[in-house]
Amino acid sequence: MSPPSSRPAPRRLGLLRLGLTGSIGAGKSTVAALLRARGLTVLDADEQARLVTLEPEVLAEIEAAFPGVVREGVLDRAALAGLVFGDPERLTRLNAIVHPRVRTRMVALEEAAAARGEAWVVQDVPLLFEGGLERQMDGVLVVDAPLETRVARVVARSGLTREEVLARDARQMPGEEKRRRATAVLDNGGSPEALEAQLDAALGRLGVTGTAREPARPE
Known part of the structure; x- marks a missing residue:
């Protein structure tokens, strides 16, 4: 599915948004785990879509369509x-069923974070730039890695062939453009140590702080 929506989300008083994205196999889930370990609430758009x-x-609407x-x-x-x-018309139909509910869930989770004083x-969104969602963020972290490293990771964890991974990668915004916008x-x-050091330096520059600190379990 494509990103939930490029429509501006309501700004929660006192709550800032940090976007997290990256190309397939770059290690976005690992960084999300590190951010959680630093006490930050991470809202996973894909997870919310799966829950929806x-x-x-929702299943009844999808089956009907x-x-x-x-x-x-x-x-x-x-x-x-x-x-x-690869079928824009069918994808649009699916998104019309799923995305409004995902937006509702994400807003409720943001409200809960704001109520906790965070x-x-x-916002963990794989296709953040493709959906124009960076306009809603107060900062964007892009996770990247060399193409061959990313392909090897995805093949090892998913069973997809190299050609299938490359095809999926080609359908995303090029990594160079993501880095430029980050x-x-x-x-x-x-x-892993180098990744953590980069993350802590980036959070420090942005003034991003969480509420706790505990060891992460990178994927």
Whole structure:
């Protein structure tokens, strides 16, 4: 699915947004874990979309629009992806079902963070720039790594072929453009320690602080 929406989200009083994005295999999930370990609330757009598609009424709408993709009350994500991948009309139809509910969830989670007195919340969005969502952020972290490193990671964890990973990568905004638009770039082609040092330096420059500090478990 594409990003939830490029429509400006309401600004929560006293709450700043840090966008987190990166190309496939760059290590965005690892950085998200590090941010959580530093006491920051990380809102994962993909996770919220998955939760939305567990709701019976959403499943019913998806099945009505795409017959055969819900089997015994469970969404066949691979079958759905096969139908909408590369088909803008079908993708738009799917997004119209899912995205309003994802936005509602994300707003509620932001409100909860603001009520807890948090100064920053992280928006973890894979296609942040593609959806124009950087306009809603007060800073954007881009995680990057060399292409071959990224491809090897995805092949190892997903079972996708090299060609399939390259095809997915080609459909995203080029890494060079993401880096150009970023507030800070994290190079995840080296050691975990080097990544953490870059992250802490970037958070320091941006004045981003969390509420706790505990050891992370990088993926």
